[in-house]
Amino acid sequence: MRKALVLSLLSIVLGGCASEPAPRDISGIWINQAAIDEAAKGGGLLDALSSSGPTLEWSIDAKNAKATWRSSFERDEGTLVPDGSASWKVNFYGGENTDLKLEGSELIQSATEFFPRQAFVRPAQSDVGEVSRGTNADLFKSVHFEQALKSAYLGGEWRVLSGAGQGAKVTFSPKGQVSGLPGINGYELCLGGDCATMSGGLDSLWLQQGEMGAAHIFVRKGRTLEIFEAVDVSAPDEMPQLYPGKREWALEKL
Known part of the structure; x- marks a missing residue:
């Protein structure tokens, strides 16, 4: 009787443990x-x-x-x-x-x-x-x-409507390469933080050729993308304050 009772209690304990599902792997x-x-x-x-x-x-x-x-x-x-x-x-x-x-x-x-x-x-x-x-x-x-994000936001082919290389086709790769913009072979989008603060909340991106580059302001409206020179109006000892200057490129998504 005692042995049967022990086995019965053990089966209840083990059954309770087994009913707890293991955490799924979300790695x-x-x-x-x-x-x-x-x-x-x-x-x-x-x-x-x-x-x-x-x-x-x-x-x-x-x-x-x-x-x-x-x-x-x-x-x-x-x-x-x-x-x-x-x-x-x-x-x-x-x-x-x-x-x-x-x-x-x-x-x-x-x-x-x-x-x-x-x-x-x-x-x-x-x-x-x-x-x-x-x-x-x-x-x-x-x-x-x-x-x-880069693939969804800038993927596909673009055409230069105005600016250097007018008429050329432009592509922005998900890994940050650019082809078709004269003098530019890389880019990074500003997603927030200091770069957004410096541009006053305007959208900006970094365009570069090799080790040299500069910030630019851009405006995206549907299938058009305008890229402007970023003009720094800050004092030498202040954080940069960037405003849009002359328009360098206007692109249209094909």
């Missing part, structure tokens, strides 16, 4: 597709990002209980703690925490006092490729998000 990269979709409508870039952000990318290593959060200019790493089979808490230094949960194929970042509810998806394989984070600057970049 990898998750990007803010809603921000990309909003930008792809062809309007202002900073406006699109602010309406769907501020989080642009999550990088999660469940095996080592790490979760890295990136915005347009910040990066923070927290400890990932399972809170069920499809929900987690990310505890950051200083006592702040964020709730994450899976809803279908989306990873949801719950709303907090500071952030709205945000949804993330895994990036398409064609948008990602191998990404090297060899420098300190790279650590703060949402590289996977940025590649997907």
Whole structure:
């Protein structure tokens, strides 16, 4: 009788343990597709990002209980703690925490006092490729998000309507190369932070040839893209204050 009772109690305990589902593995990269979709409508870039952000990318290593959060200019790493089979808490230094949960194929970042509810998806394989984070600057970049954003926002072919190279076809690659603009072979979009502050909230991008480059102001309206010289009106000891100067190019998406 005693042996039967012990076996019965043991089966209840084991059955209870077995009924607890193991946490699902959410390791990898998750990007803010809603921000990309909003930008792809062809309007202002900073406006699109602010309406769907501020989080642009999550990088999660469940095996080592790490979760890295990136915005347009910040990066923070927290400890990932399972809170069920499809929900987690990310505890950051200083006592702040964020709730994450899976809803279908989306990873949801719950709303907090500071952030709205945000949804993330895994990036398409064609948008990602191998990404090297060899420098300190790279650590703060949402590289996977940025590649997907560049493809959606500036992908395809453009034609120069006015400016140097008029009539030429221009392409902007997801990895930051430019072809078709005379004297330019690389670019970076300003997604926020100091570059947005310096331009007074106007959209800006960095255009360069080799190691030399300069900031430019741009205006995107549907299938047209105007790129202006950025004029710095600040004093020598002040942060740059950039305003649009002469228009250098007008492009039309084909």
